[in-house]
Amino acid sequence: MSWHKKIGDKFLPFIGFIILFIVIGMVNHDFWAPMNILNLLRQISINALIAFGMTFVILTGGIDLSVGAILALASAFMASFMVHGCDPIVAIILATLIGALLGAINGLLVTHGKIAPFIATLATMTIYRGMTMVYTDGNPITGLSDSFWFQVFGRGYLLGLPIPAITVIITFIIAWIILNKTPFGRHVYAIGGNEKASIISGVKVNKIKILVYAINGLLAALAGSIVVSRLNSAQPTAGVSYELDAIAAVVLGGTSLTGGYGKIVGTLIGALIIGTLNNGLNILGVSSFYQLIVKGIVILIAVFIDRRKAA
Amino acid sequence: MNVILQKIHKQFAQNVVLNGVDFELLDAEIHALMGENGAGKSTLMNILTGLFPADKGHIIIDGKTLQFNSTHESEEYGITFIRQELNVWQNLSVLENLFLGKEIRTKLGFLNKIQMRQLAEDKLNELGISLDIDKLVANCSIGEQQLIEIVKALMTNSQVLIMDEPTSALTDKEAAILFKVMHKLKANGVSIVYISHRMEEIFEHCDRITIMRDGVSVSTRLIAETSFQQVVRDMVGRELSERFPAKTHTIGGEIFSVSKLSGKRFQDISFSLRKGEILGFAGLMGAGRSEIMRGIFGLDPLDTGELYLNNQRLNIREPRDAIQAGIGFITENRRDEGIILDFSIKENIAINNMYHYTDYGLINKRAEVDFVQKLADKLLIKMSSLNLAAGRLSGGNQQKVVIAKWLGSMPQVLIMDEPTRGIDVNAKREIYQLMNELAASGMSIIMVSSELPEVIGMSDRVAVIHEGQLMGILEQHELTQEKIISLATGEKDVVA
Numbered sequence: 031m032s033w034h035k036k037i038g039d040k041f042l043p044f045i046g047f048i049i050l051f052i053v054i055g056m057v058n059h060d061f062w063a064p065m066n067i068l069n070l071l072r073q074i075s076i077n078a079l080i081a082f083g084m085t086f087v088i089l090t091g092g093i094d095l096s097v098g099a100i101l102a103l104a105s106a107f108m109a110s111f112m113v114h115g116c117d118p119i120v121a122i123i124l125a126t127l128i129g130a131l132l133g134a135i136n137g138l139l140v141t142h143g144k145i146a147p148f149i150a151t152l153a154t155m156t157i158y159r160g161m162t163m164v165y166t167d168g169n170p171i172t173g174l175s176d177s178f179w180f181q182v183f184g185r186g187y188l189l190g191l192p193i194p195a196i197t198v199i200i201t202f203i204i205a206w207i208i209l210n211k212t213p214f215g216r217h218v219y220a221i222g223g224n225e226k227a228s229i230i231s232g233v234k235v236n237k238i239k240i241l242v243y244a245i246n247g248l249l250a251a252l253a254g255s256i257v258v259s260r261l262n263s264a265q266p267t268a269g270v271s272y273e274l275d276a277i278a279a280v281v282l283g284g285t286s287l288t289g290g291y292g293k294i295v296g297t298l299i300g301a302l303i304i305g306t307l308n309n310g311l312n313i314l315g316v317s318s319f320y321q322l323i324v325k326g327i328v329i330l331i332a333v334f335i336d337r338r339k340a341a
Numbered sequence: 342m343n344v345i346l347q348k349i350h351k352q353f354a355q356n357v358v359l360n361g362v363d364f365e366l367l368d369a370e371i372h373a374l375m376g377e378n379g380a381g382k383s384t385l386m387n388i389l390t391g392l393f394p395a396d397k398g399h400i401i402i403d404g405k406t407l408q409f410n411s412t413h414e415s416e417e418y419g420i421t422f423i424r425q426e427l428n429v430w431q432n433l434s435v436l437e438n439l440f441l442g443k444e445i446r447t448k449l450g451f452l453n454k455i456q457m458r459q460l461a462e463d464k465l466n467e468l469g470i471s472l473d474i475d476k477l478v479a480n481c482s483i484g485e486q487q488l489i490e491i492v493k494a495l496m497t498n499s500q501v502l503i504m505d506e507p508t509s510a511l512t513d514k515e516a517a518i519l520f521k522v523m524h525k526l527k528a529n530g531v532s533i534v535y536i537s538h539r540m541e542e543i544f545e546h547c548d549r550i551t552i553m554r555d556g557v558s559v560s561t562r563l564i565a566e567t568s569f570q571q572v573v574r575d576m577v578g579r580e581l582s583e584r585f586p587a588k589t590h591t592i593g594g595e596i597f598s599v600s601k602l603s604g605k606r607f608q609d610i611s612f613s614l615r616k617g618e619i620l621g622f623a624g625l626m627g628a629g630r631s632e633i634m635r636g637i638f639g640l641d642p643l644d645t646g647e648l649y650l651n652n653q654r655l656n657i658r659e660p661r662d663a664i665q666a667g668i669g670f671i672t673e674n675r676r677d678e679g680i681i682l683d684f685s686i687k688e689n690i691a692i693n694n695m696y697h698y699t700d701y702g703l704i705n706k707r708a709e710v711d712f713v714q715k716l717a718d719k720l721l722i723k724m725s726s727l728n729l730a731a732g733r734l735s736g737g738n739q740q741k742v743v744i745a746k747w748l749g750s751m752p753q754v755l756i757m758d759e760p761t762r763g764i765d766v767n768a769k770r771e772i773y774q775l776m777n778e779l780a781a782s783g784m785s786i787i788m789v790s791s792e793l794p795e796v797i798g799m800s801d802r803v804a805v806i807h808e809g810q811l812m813g814i815l816e817q818h819e820l821t822q823e824k825i826i827s828l829a830t831g832e833k834d835v836v837a
Contacts, residue, residue, distance in 0.1 A: 070833055129406075207703070211703045211706075212702055212703060212704065213695040213696070213699055213700075213702075213704060215690075216688065216692070216695065216704070219683075219684070220681055220684065220688075220692055221404035222680070223682070223683045223684055224678075224680070224681040226677055226678045227679055227680060228636075229640075229659075229675070230640065230660050230670060230672060230678050230679075231658055231660075231664075231692045231693040231746065232660055232661040232664040232665075232693050232750075233661075233692065233693075234661060238789075250346055253771070269408075277669070290681070290683045290684075291683050296698050
């Protein structure tokens, strides 16, 4: 393989993102306005966080449909803690732990329950959403806190960057280190590559899978707390279909849905592509109905290009 | 059909695989194609059958220069390649497999089961194969599945059949049926290219033999006019003085023992293993040898039994426990259970020994490369880089990667299940040499093998299993093929 083809393969999602970024900006210069770029970064933060967790799950060869519901349930708990006088920071930490627990339950069902990930998380998606409805009685939880730290978490800026974007960057760095530098990360890839060989090589397959689903739940809840801060309320219908955007970001980033192959940086770019599409098409005045069609087509194109690369 | 391949060249990236190969297949002959792994046999046959084109060279069939653009085209023309990895559908019946993609329809477009059944039965009768065509393929033995592939190829009247290592997973009985079918086909004018590492079979059943080495064809000879030694010489380019290297190890005291082990497919197995010993496990396919090993290693549950290592009772519930106790296990299914094809050589070898070079939870990449490189060097793995994907290595080199991985976890007892299956002569000898070195360094090895010469040539003692029972353990001076076979087939009295 020649060098330019190698570079092309490695940076394909990135090149796609750059082209999209340039084309949309050329049609409407408002897209390139600094305020809009910052806005874009904030908009992608929710999807990027969930997609990071989803990358772990998909690398093991699994899938998690329940992240949107975990986001909603953890958000509801967080808001309710705050209504009862809990410190916002403590509430965020508790919410993320609840998210991790809900994720770990998915992991237990997949490993010890031996249920296919798609089915297990389809069921928990429904259960967690139902629990959110029961817990909130179907109503938003509002009037949370005017605490500075709480508001800053979803709405603030640091050094000119939106705080949620900074959260994404920090999470990205941690996820990258875990996947590339630790035995745990290596084992995540190994399980997706060949689960039987991993078991025989002494990899704690069940434990790692449970942890991976827990990480996914934790990040969904973290994304949820950003939503709560931004809206200053918890919505029982928050996060509906977020799992699909997250899966789309992972796939756009070149991660194999059968597991074993993929990169976290690809997922970040995947989230940027989806965010750019949403934001850019809005600025171009494309109706949200058409936006859905465009997003779907972009995913198909990405998969086709990816397949040609593999051949 | 007469097939001539002329000066075929093929290069993948920087890697020259074929460098001007000549090959001629005559009408109605069984032509053996031999060569080490990576010599280019499969690539050559893939070019013939149109999986990918040659860079240079010609394919001349019955005097016409041809070029197939897909395996489908070559099959239409009557040339079928039966690959090592079987291409059957486990969830369908034998009949459905035979006609998959070529179903016969009624006028209304429905399946014409009556006609398909008739054709299939006629074909099976013609070949002298007895097989229930309504059986689910999942319930067929590997040998039967192999036959299904062959029959499927013949349903479309193939004139050339290429078989890649067809007998590597067959019992002797199944192999015998296969050879009978091959001779019948030859009598009907079909030409067969027979790729195999098994010298005995080739000398018994083939007419001519072509040897490939490093991307060229070294020689084509009549089987009647060549010898075992000549073939080996052509294949490795030098004389192999003997198949099994001399042993240098001395055997110590008992280190590992198994007492009254019972599981799903074996009962009441007791044996002990001494330090620096190679203990062979012989028996027929399906006798339960692999199952015993899987039980010891914690892969399958045991009903009863006790394991002792260094006089310590072991409590093994999963493979991880066995590894921590100091046991390693190279399974017989390299692709399914041994290697991770998408992982690099380095990542494969590192998978169970990363703790040697993990500091503060992070893998020390430089130490990892050092550690892995040493193992790769010890095993003489042929590779351009440690970062090469394992899936791109030949079978022999993949096996070396798996062995290197296990050496990295430094076990006291290493279980090797069919360690040289589907591996060329040269790599085999390297692995034998390594086993002797490991034993000499004090490692104890359990080797399950279905190749009798290997069992006799490598083992210090041999345990023989028949239908899940341990029939006896033969000392080195009692080791003969006849003794092992009679025990393996259940004639217990010969030992006494």
